[in-house]
Amino acid sequence: MEVILLEDVKTLGKKGQIVKVNDGYARNFILPKKLGIEATNENRNNLKLQKANAEKVAKQQLDDAKQMAEKLKELSVEVKIRAGEGGRTFGSVSTKEISTAAKAQLGLDLDKKKIQLDEPIRTMGTHIVNIKLHKDVVGKLSVKVTQQ
Known part of the structure; x- marks a missing residue:
């Protein structure tokens, strides 16, 4: 049978x-x-x-993931953190903060689990963050870290 x-x-x-x-x-x-x-x-x-x-x-x-990756290349998110003298930060920027900032500033609902950080962001300036949109597609989002 x-x-x-x-x-x-x-x-x-x-x-x-x-x-x-x-x-x-x-x-x-x-x-x-x-x-x-x-x-x-x-x-x-x-x-x-x-x-x-x-x-x-x-x-x-x-196809949707590829379109989103193209869209993310052009976008930037600003995250404000507390910093002391000389630009030394207190703590680091987490994936949750990046996700919240993307939702507030861009209207994008990014899952914090899909945001990939090699190491926590502890310095001021612009950083490129990988976002796993699909098993074969990774988008890049520019994150600007500024002083609060």
Whole structure:
């Protein structure tokens, strides 16, 4: 019997694959546990449609991320921190502060977890920060750190 896997099964394959298994294994294990469905013509067509839709959505997300990366190149955010004599800062600029400043100044809702800092920003001036927009796309945002 051929089944379409609905979840990853360690010994058989990954989600979405069509695999051939013994009838008893399918009836007693895979089908009751909802790990797969019988590979009828209707189910095969549904699988093809789902894969096509998933590819379309993934391509759209990638295009959106690339557009956002281009937009971010031209933008700049200003973050004010406390500093003492000689421009020495108290503390550092965190991803949360950058995210909050981007929302307030630019109207961009950037997740603080997607902002990547090699090390905390502890100096005044302009710094380039990486923002992971997609698994394949990283945008760069200019962050200007000034004295409060």
